[in-house]
Amino acid sequence: MAHRDTTSHRPQLPSGWRRLAVRLPILLFRAGLGSLFGKRLVLLHHIGRVSGLDRMVVLEVVSYDPTGPSWTVASGFGPKADWYQNLRAQPKTLIQFGNRLCAVTGHFLTPDEGADIMTGYARRHPRTARRLCAYMGLPVDGGEASYRDAGRAIPFVRLDAAVAHIQHQRAHS
Structure with missing residues (x-):
């Protein structure tokens, strides 16, 4: 089963002061203040x-696995988002979490994996999950089945740390 095309429900890209507000976290990361976001944003x-050209985007971490480590993110603007398409073309890249850089490889999750991730996210963050789905034009009634359906429609990417990075981190722990 493929991801449902969310283009018709795709939210409008922000402009004006809203675009500046959305881009502000990038400036904070670049200024060395990424630790303000904890593990919530990368x-x-x-x-x-x-x-x-090198591009940057700040994304919310939907789930984090410290043992890998890996970070799972969602494309709130659907599969047509520039960062998502760019990552599909070149999945090996860098993320910054806190004030650390990490080499990662993007793995694009299946709709069923997305369904599991979204239901878990909705349990941990019910209000944010409702707002995300409403923003994307996805109907949810608060029940698990509706979040599973939403998770099948949202493109999720797991960013797995490169092996060399993991070995370096363990050597310096």
Whole structure:
């Protein structure tokens, strides 16, 4: 089963002062203040598939596995989001969490994996999950089945730390 095309429900990209507000976390990460976000946000570097330029976007971490480590993020603007398409073209990249850089590889999750992730996220963050689904135009009634359906429609990516990074971190622990 493929991800449902959410293009018709795709939220409008912010403009004006809203765009500045959305981009503010990038400036904070670049200023060395990424630790303000704890484990909730990551700064993803991605290479423009047309321009070849380094791009950045701040994404909410839907789930974090410290043993890997890995971070799972969702594309709130659907599969047409530039960062998502750029990562599909070049899945090896860097993220910044807190004030640390980490080499990662993006793994694009199946709709069923997305359903499991979204139901877990909705249990941990019920209000935020409702708002995310409403923002994306996805109907949810608060029940697990509706979050599973939403999770099948939202593109999720797991960012797995590179083996060399893990070995370096363990050597310096």
